Amino acid sequence: MSIEYKINHPITADQFISLLADSTLGERRPIQDRDCMMGMISNSNLTVSAWDSEKLVGISRCMTDFHYACYLSDLAxxxxxxxxxxxxxxxxLxxxxxxxxCKLILIAAPAANSYYEQIGFSNNPRCWVLERDASIHS
Known part of the structure; x- marks a missing residue:
């Protein structure tokens, strides 16, 4: 098996959804909301993807300024x-x-904490998340 890596290669919403469904990340992403998934992939400004022939098998999906901070939204x-x-x-890559x-920053699922430590990330307890109350904004 030969895996090919591509930088900012076009990825369809269906390819992205399929990959997330095939990984543990699908449980924590709105994969049933195709519009949201399309927006997630099309508005990322840095993607690195892994391909087995024509099949998307891995992705690093980011938002970054390329100089100071890169938020790694999905590593699947x-x-x-x-x-x-x-x-x-x-x-x-x-x-x-x-x-x-430039720092690479991510929020890990609890089950993935040991993985990120193993590949060189350090834990930072200063992350804060503000969830939107959908009922207020509807």
């Missing part, structure tokens, strides 16, 4: 392709696109 690898080094390679002072 299809379960069938996990433990092959694809996630670590996606992270390295993402960093290669960034300036030398």
């Amino acid at each position: 690898v299809s379960e069938k392709y996990q433990k092959l080094g694809i996630g670590k390679r996606l992270q390295i 993402t960093q290669d696109q960034l300036g030398p002072r």
Whole structure:
């Protein structure tokens, strides 16, 4: 199996949804909301993707200024392709696109904490999240 990595290669909403459904990230993303998923992939300004032929098997999806901060919104690898080094390679290739002072920042699911530590991330307890109350904004 030969995995090909691509920078900012076009990805359809269906490919993105399929990958997330095939990974553990699908449980925590609104994969039933196609418009939201299309917006997530089309408005990212840095994607690094992993392909097995024509099949999307991994993604690093980011929002960044390329100089100071890069928010890694999704790092997903299809379960069938996990433990092959694809996630670590996606992270390295993402960093290669960034300036030398740019930090890679993410919010990890509790089950993924040990993975991120294993590939070189350090834990920072200063993250805050403000959820929107959908009933107020409807």
